[in-house]
Amino acid sequence: METFNVKVASVREVATDIFEYVFEHPDKMDLPEFVPGAHIHVNVPNGDTRQYSLCNDPADRSIYRIAIKREDSGKGGSVGFIEQTKVGDLVGISAPCNDFELKFDAEEIILIAGGIGITPILCMAKVLERTKQVPCKVFYLTRDETLTAYGDEIRNTLHADVTIHHDYGDPSRSLDLVSLLSGDHSKSVIYCCGPTGLLHAVRSATSHWPKGSVRFEDFGTSTKAKDEDAxxxxxxxxxxxxxxxxxxxxxxxxxxxxxxxxxxxxxxxxxxxxxxxxxxxxxxxxxxxxxxxxxxxxxxxxxxxxxxxxxxxxxx
Structure with missing residues (x-):
């Protein structure tokens, strides 16, 4: 995959162990266009690449904004990037790709995010708010406030119907998705991004929905097959x-x-x-x-x- 260099314009921690990186073109040129739900491939210090969703409004092509969760139990990609990448560094990235594209093909759009899965959902919410083409609801599920990336930004800048829900690690305090998604939603579409458990819960709660009306992105958390029978x-x-x-x-x-x-x-x-x-x-x-x-x-x-x-x- 072809890559090009961008410069790290800023770095900040947006939640515990979640870091935002803002990239800009080294020559202050516009970056390639993208649509909500897009991700980029980012070169990380260990020689691998990682996929990160773009969370800024695509109307602003002067920057790309991503958020990276530090995964100490992973293969070292996120840890190496967070520990070694500083403001002013050049980073190799791909042009934006999209397997999770927002489409304006419903009378209502429901956005559901879990944890770091908020990044593509935030981009979608910003575009829906700016264009006002389709009304939307946003549900953001996290363990607690310290792990809620962009919580203040969501509360202060989005005027949509927004629910931020914390379960504090107690399954009995989880958001009641079955009740929330029951009834007739024949004119609604869901976009859901987050850990596999959330995706399965949403899939189960929407078993009565029309095919194609629930669209998922697994934010890199699918269980990979290891040490299983060939x-x-x-x-x-x-x-x-x-x-x-x-x-x-x-x-x-x-x-x-x-x-x-x-x-x-x-x-x-x-x-x-x-x-x-x-x-x-x-x-x-x-x-x-x-x-x-x-x-x-x-x-x-x-x-x-x-x-x-x-x-x-x-x-x-």
Whole structure:
């Protein structure tokens, strides 16, 4: 992926262990356009790249604003960036990409964020407020006030129907999503970003909603397969079968052997890598398929086989 350099214009802590970085063009030029829900790939000091959502209003192209949560138990990308990147440094980033694009195709938009998932949701809320094309409600779920990034900004600048809810680590104090999302929402659309647990809770609470009306982004928190049983996968039209070890996805294995597999989010939320399941049994881990689709479909970036071998094919 091609990258270009931006300069770190400012750094600040916006919640406990969550740091905002504002990037600008080194020559004060406008940065590439983006639409709400977009993310950029950022080069981090350990040589890897990480994806971070843009949370500023895209009307202002003089800056990109991201927020990074320090993950001490991660692979070192966030820690290295936070500890080593200072104001004035040059950072390599990609042009904006979008698997979670805001669309004005509903009579009401409901925005639900959990933790650091507020970043793309904040961008969406700002655009909806500025354009006034569609009324929206915002629900922001965090453990407590110290972990509520941009809490004051949300309260002071958004005039939408905003609820900031803290559960203080007590599941019994969680927001009642079932009641909140019950009833007729046939003209509403949800955009939800946050940890996998929140996404599953929203998916469960909206099981009666029309297909396509609930749109997810998993903010890098999907459980990755590790140390699990290997299995075999066959692709219709190919003689070989391919071993999928516990530390790789079906998608990754097939890409490594040269098969052209479509993909985008690689977190089980966009559905780009949906394949037909012809034989075998799947262990579904995505947030795309409905119950009546699981018997003969599989999302290969995250789901695995519950049987020793499965056979898949491209969708019609």
């Amino acid at each position: 299995f075999w996968v066959r692709v219709k039209g190919h003689d070989e079968r391919y071993l999928v070890p516990g530390d790789k996805s079906i998608l990754k294995v097939l890409q490594e052997v040269g098969l052209d597999m479509p993909s985008s989010c690689e977190a089980g939320t966009c559905g780009t890598c949906r394949m037909k399941l012809i034989a075998g049994e799947a262990e579904h881990r995505d947030l795309v398929l409905f119950d009546d689709e699981m018997e003969d479909n599989i999302i290969i970036c995250c789901s695995r086989a519950a049987s020793g071998e499965i056979t898949i094919d491209f969708p019609d």
